[in-house]
Amino acid sequence: MTYKTILVSRQEGYAVVTLNRPKEMNALTREMKKELEACFIELESDESVRAVVLTGGEYVFSAGMDLNEMAALTEDGIDDYFKAIIRYLQKIYTFQKPVIAAVGGIALGGGFNLASVCDMIIASESAIFGHPELKFGLNPLFGPLSRIVGMAKAKEITMLGEPIGAKEALRIGLVNKVASPESFMEEAKIIAKELARRLPRAIEAVKKISDVVPRLDRKSALEHEFEISALLFSRSESRENMKKMLEDMKRKKKK
Numbered sequence: 001m002t003y004k005t006i007l008v009s010r011q012e013g014y015a016v017v018t019l020n021r022p023k024e025m026n027a028l029t030r031e032m033k034k035e036l037e038a039c040f041i042e043l044e045s046d047e048s049v050r051a052v053v054l055t056g057g058e059y060v061f062s063a064g065m066d067l068n069e070m071a072a073l074t075e076d077g078i079d080d081y082f083k084a085i086i087r088y089l090q091k092i093y094t095f096q097k098p099v100i101a102a103v104g105g106i107a108l109g110g111g112f113n114l115a116s117v118c119d120m121i122i123a124s125e126s127a128i129f130g131h132p133e134l135k136f137g138l139n140p141l142f143g144p145l146s147r148i149v150g151m152a153k154a155k156e157i158t159m160l161g162e163p164i165g166a167k168e169a170l171r172i173g174l175v176n177k178v179a180s181p182e183s184f185m186e187e188a189k190i191i192a193k194e195l196a197r198r199l200p201r202a203i204e205a206v207k208k209i210s211d212v213v214p215r216l217d218r219k220s221a222l223e224h225e226f227e228i229s230a231l232l233f234s235r236s237e238s239r240e241n242m243k244k245m246l247e248d249m250k251r252k253k254k255k
Contacts, residue, residue: 001042005032008039011189013196014051015043025063026056028110030084037088040095050196050203052095053188054118055102058181061127062111085110093117093144096204098195102188103127104181113141116148119207120191121175123166124184129174130163147214149174205231 007018017039019026026032043049056062073081092099092114101107101118108130115121115129131140139158146154149172157164169175179187195203205228213221 001038003035003039005029006035006039008043010046010049012193013048014053014189014192015046015049016053016055016189017043019054019056019062022057022060024066025060025106026111027063027066028114029066029069030081033084033088037091040088040091044096047200049097050198050200051098051100051192053100053102053185053192054092054114055185055188056104056107056111058104058124058185059126060105061101061103061107062114063106064109064111089113089117089141096207097200098192098203098207100188100191100195102185103129103175104184106130109133109140113144116141116144121169122177122179122184122188122191123169123175124181125166125178126181127166127169127175127178127184128163129169130161131158132161134159134161 003020005019005021007016007020009016009018017036019028019032021027021029021032040052043052070081098120099118101115101121103115103121104124105126106128107115108128109132112129112131131145133140142154142158145157148154149157153172164172164174166175166178170178177187178184209225209228212224216224
């Protein structure tokens with residue numbers, strides 16, 4: 001597909017999706033949200049793509065929702081507007097393959113929401129995260145953030161709306177890694193390449209486990225995880241990969 005507000009490039013085993021409204025600091029319009037939803041639907045069905053890097057480029061991730069567009073909403077259009085937000089975030093949040101947000105510069109409001117529904121966040125040293133929505137009388141997206149940093153920290157971040165630099169984001173577990181502005185994209189791509197080498201079913205299983213297990217008691221959680229393990233191991237490809245690994249270890253010992 002051809003898109004107007006995003007760029008999509010396919011690499012070996014993974015894809016890079018880039019928000020492409022740099023003059024508007026990648027403010028999220030209706031069109032961009034529709035295109036992101038369509039793009040992730042397309043990539044999910046593409047077997048050659050096993051991971052996705054989502055970025056806004058070197059200097060900005062996203063300044064959030066397009067405020068001019070929001071200010072022009074009529075009362076009749078409010079419901080459809082927010083339903084469209086739910087649809088595109090759900091598509092990324094429930095995407096079957098791993099999604100890595102590569103954040104350079106600011107990720108505010110809706111941009112912060114977008115990063116928080118990804119599986120991992122690699123941040124540039126210049127990255128700044130923030131939820132200023134309460135200052136405008138809007139509520140931030142709380143659920144995904146609280147699952148990353150915990151309830152108490154999520155309340156602090158959303159209620160105060162203070163900006164969070166890359167080092168602090170790493171300290172509180174919001175991001176997985178911080179790299180220089182010159183190398184953060186490459187770091188995200190290295191992770192995507194590594195994930196693309198993993199068995200897709202196993203990666204999908206980890207994503208499902210991470211969603212289900214926190215809601216279970218300890219006994220049920222263990223049972224669920226090992227049921228998934230047994231299911232995966234029953235597939236011939238898992239056993240073949242284990243045999244190959246053992247053969248490689250034997251060859252290395254002989255050397």
